[in-house]
Amino acid sequence: MSLIVVGSVAYDGVETPHGKVDRMLGGAATYISLAASYFTKVGIVAVVGDDFAKEDTDLLAGHGVDLEGLERVPGKTFFWAGKYTPDMNDRETLQTDLNVFADFNPKLPASYRNAPYLLMGNIQPRLQAGVRSQMKKVRLAGGDTMNFWIKDFREELLATIRGWDFLLINDGEARMLSGHDNLRKAASTILGMGPHTLVIKRGEYGAMLFRQNSYFTVPGYLLETVFDPTGAGDCFAGGFIGYLAQQGFDLEKDHISRGELSRAVIYGSVMGSFCCEQFGVERFRTLKRAEIDARFEEFRTFTSF
Ligand code: AMP
Numbered sequence: 001m002s003l004i005v006v007g008s009v010a011y012d013g014v015e016t017p018h019g020k021v022d023r024m025l026g027g028a029a030t031y032i033s034l035a036a037s038y039f040t041k042v043g044i045v046a047v048v049g050d051d052f053a054k055e056d057t058d059l060l061a062g063h064g065v066d067l068e069g070l071e072r073v074p075g076k077t078f079f080w081a082g083k084y085t086p087d088m089n090d091r092e093t094l095q096t097d098l099n100v101f102a103d104f105n106p107k108l109p110a111s112y113r114n115a116p117y118l119l120m121g122n123i124q125p126r127l128q129a130g131v132r133s134q135m136k137k138v139r140l141a142g143g144d145t146m147n148f149w150i151k152d153f154r155e156e157l158l159a160t161i162r163g164w165d166f167l168l169i170n171d172g173e174a175r176m177l178s179g180h181d182n183l184r185k186a187a188s189t190i191l192g193m194g195p196h197t198l199v200i201k202r203g204e205y206g207a208m209l210f211r212q213n214s215y216f217t218v219p220g221y222l223l224e225t226v227f228d229p230t231g232a233g234d235c236f237a238g239g240f241i242g243y244l245a246q247q248g249f250d251l252e253k254d255h256i257s258r259g260e261l262s263r264a265v266i267y268g269s270v271m272g273s274f275c276c277e278q279f280g281v282e283r284f285r286t287l288k289r290a291e292i293d294a295r296f297e298e299f300r301t302f303t304s305f
Pocket of ligand 1: 008010011012026027028080096122123229230231232233234235
């Protein structure tokens, strides 16, 4: 196993201007794992209920995702429903039924504990810290969080991210976490909290990578139609860490160059863009690595000057 992904595996109900699906496979760990699976061998740590369908485990397994860490317990799988605004830059959460996710206490199988890369999806910071401490040989660890944890679990969150190499959050969360509206100031404050690398995701407007004394910004890929942005941020994270895992970085030995991190941001953007092309995880049923690399090259063409 190369990359361990921890987070939610869910059923989602989603409504966008292009349609409505009442129940489909979702969850942050699902999207991260599917996206990262194009780059590296992934093991997933999550919990589902006894209603979780075989065709859904088959999709993950079909992408080579190891399921030993996918715990199945009696009860219902986490359910989330949301509705997007007409421009799809915002969404309203309509329903969150934690179900079996309420008692999620991630336990890593022995075969996962020596993996070199770790990505923690948006879950309670104390659980993220518990996962980090179960992994003894991590070369690169980081993850995501959300406004709820920033607002109501601030001290726990700060203690957790102190041990991370990278943090991936959106612009609103960066402002909230840092207390600065200006993103450059926000980034500088967050880089003082522990992570040496910060990625601020900005939805359709792209992403920014910050390190001490340097930054890199990338526009969003201009899709002709955005069907469903659900999971795009998670797919960005999967592409970002997946690419770095594929390159085999070891921070103890190697200096991660600005160039490699920038390429990781581009692969993140590419995976986020594919995610939006169809509802839910549908695009990953047909997506091929060659399409990913072609879009990566397209990014190079339209951003060079
Ligand atoms: P994104 O659009 O990248 O923010 O990811 C959306 C995914 O996150 C959906 O598939 C949801 O199932 C999942 N999700 C929504 N709310 C939560 C939550 N509170 N905790 C964990 N996962 C969530």
